[in-house]
Amino acid sequence: MDALQVGRASLTWLNGGVNHLDGGAMFGVVPKALWTRYYPANDQNQIELRTDPILIQLDGLNILIDSGIGNNKLTHKQKRNFGVTEESSIEASLSELNLSIDDIDIILMTHLHFDHACGLTKVSAKGYESVFKNATIYTSTIEWDEMRHPNIRSVNTYWEMNWKPIVEQVKTFNEEMEIVPGLKMIHTGGHSNGHAIIVFEDNEETFIHMADIMATTAHQNKLWAMAYDDYPVTSVHQKEKWMEYGYQKEAWYTFYHDAFRRAIKYNASGEEIEVVERRR
Numbered sequence: 001m002d003a004l005q006v007g008r009a010s011l012t013w014l015n016g017g018v019n020h021l022d023g024g025a026m027f028g029v030v031p032k033a034l035w036t037r038y039y040p041a042n043d044q045n046q047i048e049l050r051t052d053p054i055l056i057q058l059d060g061l062n063i064l065i066d067s068g069i070g071n072n073k074l075t076h077k078q079k080r081n082f083g084v085t086e087e088s089s090i091e092a093s094l095s096e097l098n099l100s101i102d103d104i105d106i107i108l109m110t111h112l113h114f115d116h117a118c119g120l121t122k123v124s125a126k127g128y129e130s131v132f133k134n135a136t137i138y139t140s141t142i143e144w145d146e147m148r149h150p151n152i153r154s155v156n157t158y159w160e161m162n163w164k165p166i167v168e169q170v171k172t173f174n175e176e177m178e179i180v181p182g183l184k185m186i187h188t189g190g191h192s193n194g195h196a197i198i199v200f201e202d203n204e205e206t207f208i209h210m211a212d213i214m215a216t217t218a219h220q221n222k223l224w225a226m227a228y229d230d231y232p233v234t235s236v237h238q239k240e241k242w243m244e245y246g247y248q249k250e251a252w253y254t255f256y257h258d259a260f261r262r263a264i265k266y267n268a269s270g271e272e273i274e275v276v277e278r279r280r
Contacts, residue, residue, distance in 0.1 A: 001096060004276050007202025008250055009183070010057040013278075014093035014264055016068025020046035020083025026215065026229040038218035039260075046083050048259040049216070050278070051115050053090065054209070055097070056200075059180050062099060063106040064199055066256055067131070070118030073161065088119050090131075095265045104132045108185055109139040110211035111145045113193045117162040117255070128161045130169060138179065140187045141172040143194025147186055152264060153230070153235070154192070188242075189215060190235030191226065197242060206251035207263070215238050216258040220270070 003012045025043050027035040032045070041047050044242040056063040068088035078084070094100055110116065120137070123127045141149075163170075176186045183200045191212040198209035213235045215226065222240040225232040246253060247268050254263045258278070265274040 002276060002279055004201060004252065004254070004263050005079075005181070005205060006207045006208075007053075007205035008058060009200055009202065009207070011207070011254065011263075012055045012057070012097065013052045014055055014068070014269060015086075015089045015280075016051040016053050016256075017049055017070070017084065017088045017258070018048060018086040019069065019115060020044075020048055020085065023047045026231070028225050028227045028232065030221075030224050035218060035224070039216060042166045049115075049257045050255075050259050051088075051119075052256060053119070054254060054256065055094075056183070057184060058200075061105045061180065062103050063108060063130070063179070064104055064135075064182075065108050065254075066110055066116040066211075067107060067119030069115050069121055070120075070122070072123050073118050073121075076116075082115070090119060102134050103134055104135045106179060107132060107135045107137045108179065108196075109137060109143070109199055109210070110197065110256075111143050111192045112139060112162065113157040113192065113212075114159055114162065117147075117159075121162055123167045128165045130165045132169075135169060137166055138171050138173065138177065138185055139192040140185070140196050141174055143186065143196070144170060144172045146192070146194055156206075188234070188238040189236050190231050191229045193230060193236075199242075201249075204249075206246065206249045207254055208238065208242060208246045208251050209254045209256075210242060211256065214243075214253065214255075216255060216265055217253075217261045218258075220266075 002013045023041040054065040071087045109188040145160045185196045225227040225235045229235045252263050253267045267273050
């Protein structure tokens with residue numbers, strides 16, 4: 001599996017599934033002639049997107065960023081519309097690391113859209129049940145509130161089966177929360193009103209997980225926001241802020257969705273200096 005060491009944190013990408021979405025939607029108002037220079041599209045104008053959680057092993061804890069697309073929860077129509085060609089195999093990925101789903105201590109949910117949250121629950125005799133029964137699940141207060149009370153737009157991505165079984169496991173935060181020393185969740189808004197990023201700093205080493213306000217490495221340009229963003233101007237301003245911050249620290253940027261690259265480190269000028277390519 002693909003891995004990266006940042007300070008005292010070990011990062012490993014698990015297999016959370018893959019879908020294919022319209023490239024125009026993923027790059028918003030950016031012309032296709034521009035974005036296809038950085039990310040390929042198929043003959044249906046779809047781009048491949050992973051939904052791969054990142055396992056952070058830090059201070060004796062097993063921490064996940066997001067949960068994958070899940071298993072046996074999408075209808076045939078949903079799989080077709082979302083271009084899902086592979087569902088999650090998180091348990092198999094963990095097994096390769098001599099871990100199980102019961103070993104996950106913490107899950108950091110950047111937001112709760114179906115492609116990030118379906119892996120939190122599974123089909124059971126009762127309907128649905130939690131997958132990671134021993135984990136504390138963190139998300140922003142705004143995101144948790146909207147998950148349970150979606151509006152006319154968000155009802156299509158915030159699903160009851162993804163939240164009801166985990167109610168007792170969820171802890172929320174407002175603006176910022178330190179999970180363990182150096183590892184923070186920070187509310188940004190933008191992609192969703194409650195969207196959050198993950199920032200880890202250990203002396204001179206840093207990684208920033210921008211989640212869906214920088215969904216792929218091709219979204220580095222601060223003006224390239226998705227049509228899926230509920231608040232695209234907020235996405236632009238937050239990306240500008242956190243790219244400048246990370247550039248000055250020569251931080252790693254990690255990705256959940258990118259089908260080709262797992263992480264990139266940029267210098268102070270925003271130029272790539274190191275890359276972790278996706279191998280599997």
